[in-house]
Amino acid sequence: MAAEPHEPVNEYERQPVPESALLGLRNYIGQFAGEHVAGTELMIGPLFLAHGVSAFNLIVGLLIGNLLAVLSWTFFTAPIATRARLTLYFQLEKICGRNLVTIYNTANGVMFTVLAGAMMTVSATALGIYFRFSMPQLTDTLPTGIGWVLAVLATGLLFSVVAAYGYRFVARFANIAAPWMVLVFLGFGIIGFREMGLKSLGDFWHVATTAVWTGGSPQPGQTKFTFWHVMFFAWFCNMAWHIGMADLSVFRYARKSSYGLASAAGMYIGHFMAWISASVLYAVQLHQDPSNTAVLPGPLAYRACGVAGLLAVVAAGWTTANPTLYRAGLAFQSLVPASSRFKVTLVTGLVASITAIFPIVTMRLLDFVALWGMILMPMGAVIFMDFWVLPRLRLRPNYAEAAGRRFNWAAGLAWLTTLGTCTWLVLSGRTEIFFVSLPGWFITSIVYVILSKRLQSGGKRSRAPSGAMSAVIEASDPHS
Amino acid sequence: MKRAAQIVSFLALGATLASPVLFFLDQLDLAQTQLCLVAATLAWLLTAPFWMEHKA
Numbered sequence: 001m002a003a004e005p006h007e008p009v010n011e012y013e014r015q016p017v018p019e020s021a022l023l024g025l026r027n028y029i030g031q032f033a034g035e036h037v038a039g040t041e042l043m044i045g046p047l048f049l050a051h052g053v054s055a056f057n058l059i060v061g062l063l064i065g066n067l068l069a070v071l072s073w074t075f076f077t078a079p080i081a082t083r084a085r086l087t088l089y090f091q092l093e094k095i096c097g098r099n100l101v102t103i104y105n106t107a108n109g110v111m112f113t114v115l116a117g118a119m120m121t122v123s124a125t126a127l128g129i130y131f132r133f134s135m136p137q138l139t140d141t142l143p144t145g146i147g148w149v150l151a152v153l154a155t156g157l158l159f160s161v162v163a164a165y166g167y168r169f170v171a172r173f174a175n176i177a178a179p180w181m182v183l184v185f186l187g188f189g190i191i192g193f194r195e196m197g198l199k200s201l202g203d204f205w206h207v208a209t210t211a212v213w214t215g216g217s218p219q220p221g222q223t224k225f226t227f228w229h230v231m232f233f234a235w236f237c238n239m240a241w242h243i244g245m246a247d248l249s250v251f252r253y254a255r256k257s258s259y260g261l262a263s264a265a266g267m268y269i270g271h272f273m274a275w276i277s278a279s280v281l282y283a284v285q286l287h288q289d290p291s292n293t294a295v296l297p298g299p300l301a302y303r304a305c306g307v308a309g310l311l312a313v314v315a316a317g318w319t320t321a322n323p324t325l326y327r328a329g330l331a332f333q334s335l336v337p338a339s340s341r342f343k344v345t346l347v348t349g350l351v352a353s354i355t356a357i358f359p360i361v362t363m364r365l366l367d368f369v370a371l372w373g374m375i376l377m378p379m380g381a382v383i384f385m386d387f388w389v390l391p392r393l394r395l396r397p398n399y400a401e402a403a404g405r406r407f408n409w410a411a412g413l414a415w416l417t418t419l420g421t422c423t424w425l426v427l428s429g430r431t432e433i434f435f436v437s438l439p440g441w442f443i444t445s446i447v448y449v450i451l452s453k454r455l456q457s458g459g460k461r462s463r464a465p466s467g468a469m470s471a472v473i474e475a476s477d478p479h480s
Numbered sequence: 481m482k483r484a485a486q487i488v489s490f491l492a493l494g495a496t497l498a499s500p501v502l503f504f505l506d507q508l509d510l511a512q513t514q515l516c517l518v519a520a521t522l523a524w525l526l527t528a529p530f531w532m533e534h535k536a
Contacts, residue, residue, distance in 0.1 A: 176532050180496060180524045187500035187517065194504045306514025308496075308521040 016085035016252070023253045028262035031250070034178040036270025037185055039122035039317030040115070042297035043365045044237075045278025049286070050138060050295060051225035051366075054215025055208040061227045062275065065234025066267035072235070072242035073251075074260030076380070080387050081251030088248045089334070092379060095386045097400035099407040100415075102335055104379055109331030111240070111372045113348055116324040117156070117355035121362040123317030124148075124155040125298035126310045136359035137294045139221045143357045152356045159318060160349020163325040164342045174319035181319075182269055184305060184312040189277030191304045195284045212283040219293050223432070232434045233366060234271055239373030239437055244380035295363065325349050370433045374422050377437050378415040381444035389449060395456050410451035418444040485530035492523035 012021065048058055084091060093101045128135045133147020143149050162170055198207040209215075218224050241247045242263075251260065281300040285292055301309030329345035336344075355361060361368050390397045400408045422440045425431045431439075499516035502508040508516065 172529075176525070176528045179493060180521065180528075183493060183496040184517070184521070187496065190500035190504050191510070191513065198504075305500075305517050306511075308514065308517035311518075311521055 012085075012252075013087055014090055021253060022255045024255065025259055025262060028250075028254065028259045029265045030178075032263050032266030033182070033269050034174060035320070035323075036266030037178065037181050037274050037316065038270065038320035039119045039297065039313065040320070040365060041185070041270055041274040042122060042278045042281075042301065042313060042316065043118070043295060043362055044369075045275040045280075046282030046295040046300065047222075047366050048225060048230065048275065049213065049279050049282045050219040050293065051222045051229070052216055052218035053213055053225040053230060055205070055213040057215070057225065057227040057230055058213050058276070058279070059208075061230025062234050062272050065231040066264075066271050068231070068235040069238060069242060069267055069271075070261060070264045072239075073247065073263040074258065076384060077242050077245055077247050078251045078254060078257035078260035080245070080383065081248045082254050082257045084248070084387070085252040086248065087252065088246050088383075091245075091248055091383060094398035094401040095382060096379075096408045096411040097406040100400075100412050103412075104376075105331045105334050107375055108240075108246075109328045109335075109348070111375065112324050112328035112331060113352045114355050114361055114368065115372070116159075116321045116328060116349070117352040118362045118365055118368070119317045119321035119324060120152060120156045120159055120353060120356040121359060122297050123159075123314050123321070124152045124356070125296040126301075126313045127151040127155065127298070128296065129298055129302050129310060135294065135296050135299075136363065138219055138363055140363065141358065141360040143359070149357050153353055155317075156349060156353025156356055159321045160325065160346055160353065162318075163322050163329070163349055164345040167322065167326050170319060170322040173315075174322070177315045177319060181312055181315055182274075184308060185274045185277050187277075188281050188301065188304050188309065189273065192277065192280030192284050195304070196280065196287060211287070212280055229432075229434050232438070233370065234267075236373045236434070236437050237271070237369045240376035240380075242380075243437075243441060244373065244376040245383045246376070246380075248383070321352075325352060328352070367433055370437070374433065374437045374440060375419065377441060378418040378444040379411075381418075381441045382411045382414060382448050385445050385448050386452075389445075390452060393449070393453065395449075395452050399452065399456065408455075410448055410455045413451055414444045414448035417447050482531050485527040488523055488527040489531065492520045492527065495520035496524065 012018070053061075080091075086094075089101060089105070092104060096104070125135060127133075128148075128151065131147060131151065133151060134145040135148060136144045143152075193204075193207065193212075196207055196211045198204060223229075236243075251257075254260075278297070278300070281304055282295060284303065285300060297313045298310060301313045303309075305312070325345055325348055328348045329341055332348060333339055333341050333344045386397045386399075396402050399410070400406070418440050421443055422436045425436050425439070426433050495516055499508060499513045499520065502516075503510065503513040
């Protein structure tokens with residue numbers, strides 16, 4: 001990221017970023033705008049419609065949810081990133097210890113792998129236009145035939161080899177493709193609205209409410225989406241990055257914490273315009289053939305923009321699967337540091353290709369994204385409380401580092417308790433997966449502070465006199 | 481060369497935006513729009529690498 005917007009960060013891994021390496025606002029606007037016009041946007045937009053959302057709930061829900069996401073980057077992630085200037089992994093290692101970070105990396109790597117698989121699925125749907133194999137329907141969970149399996153495996157293999165061999169080539173291609181891709185996504189929306197009968201901007205709301213997002217019954221197997229579903233989904237779909245603090249690694253290069261506002265470029269281009277455009281394409285398909293409920297980005301894009309639309313689908317899937325596979329590879333490689341990044345990325349890509357054969361993840365992408373946020377968010381809450389609250393309670397932040405521990409049980413139990421409680425809340429039907437991360441954040445925060453107090457009060461008696469500990473706390477207090 | 485590539489690139493981006501707008505305004509039919517879009521796409525992808533990645 002330091003040199004190129006899409007380059008994963010792999011420098012200053014175990015030290016604060018120096019003043020000389022800080023980056024300006026433009027870098028962040030470019031990075032966010034490019035990264036959030038991804039292949040998966042072409043799935044998410046139509047899935048909102050499949051969930052029977054109304055025009056008001058979609059548009060206002062996205063406006064507010066994306067604003068909350070921008071504010072989360074600005075007030076949760078960036079302030080810590082610009083003070084500590086450490087990667088997420090190093091910050092976590094100081095707080096949680098090496099062993100707990102290893103568990104976190106494994107969870108992170110698995111989620112990245114499955115997401116890369118979803119991007120392969122999206123790109124593979126473009127091949128269906130020319131090879132005419134049977135493609136999955138909205139309710140399909142298993143592969144739909146040998147043609148589908150071969151198309152996904154071919155796409156996955158290509159993506160994996162390129163990610164392992166030529167990460168930089170695709171990163172450069174991603175930079176070049178980004179402006180064109182944004183305009184093609186805008187084209188999807190303009191053409192889609194015209195196909196739905198919109199002839200002047202004055203009729204927008206009438207067409208939107210009566211023809212596109214009528215708020216009717218959801219498709220079979222889908223839950224009904226309200227304003228709250230849309231708002232929370234837009235807010236939490238990148239939860240692992242903002243409230244979960246994964247973007248500490250990105251914002252540690254920012255001159256000011258206000259650069260978190262640059263995330264608005266990604267949210268309102270990718271998670272507003274692109275979702276709405278993709279959603280309109282699905283509305284056109286349902287309008288032309290109500291029995292065709294399949295959410296397949298390739299055919300959707302081809303119907304509107306022809307070959308250019310297909311190229312956009314392949315490019316959007318490829319350019320985002322590439323860094324996703326790379327990040328998954330890095331997460332797994334950290335488990336066995338001596339292993340070759342090339343081999344790890346290749347194996348990760350092959351595993352992602354196998355997951356991509358099964359359309360369940362892609363067809364339930366909204367649930368998967370919410371689940372990802374729920375699993376990784378607790379570590380963000382731990383970092384937040386450790387950085388801002390523990391010093392105020394005269395507790396030692398970065399406890400694992402200070403006490404020389406490889407596993408901070410306060411953080412580990414806070415994570416486990418949150419996952420257990422949230423899973424119970426969802427499985428017992430008390431709340432839906434889209435909302436559960438909100439109470440989850442408070443559960444982690446409270447449990448972590450209570451357990452830290454207990455852990456450190458024991459540690460204080462046995463390890464250092466209270467005066468010495470106070471001096472350590474003063475020295476490490478980020479507010480002092 | 482770089483300057484020429486830059487001009488073609490910006491024209492291509494303009495065409496990528498303009499063709500859906502012209503379709504919206506009933507000035508192009510869908511087939512013509514899609515043809516313009518693929519031409520603009522090729523023009524962008526072939527010319528942008530000559531100048532976009534050559535910043536110092």
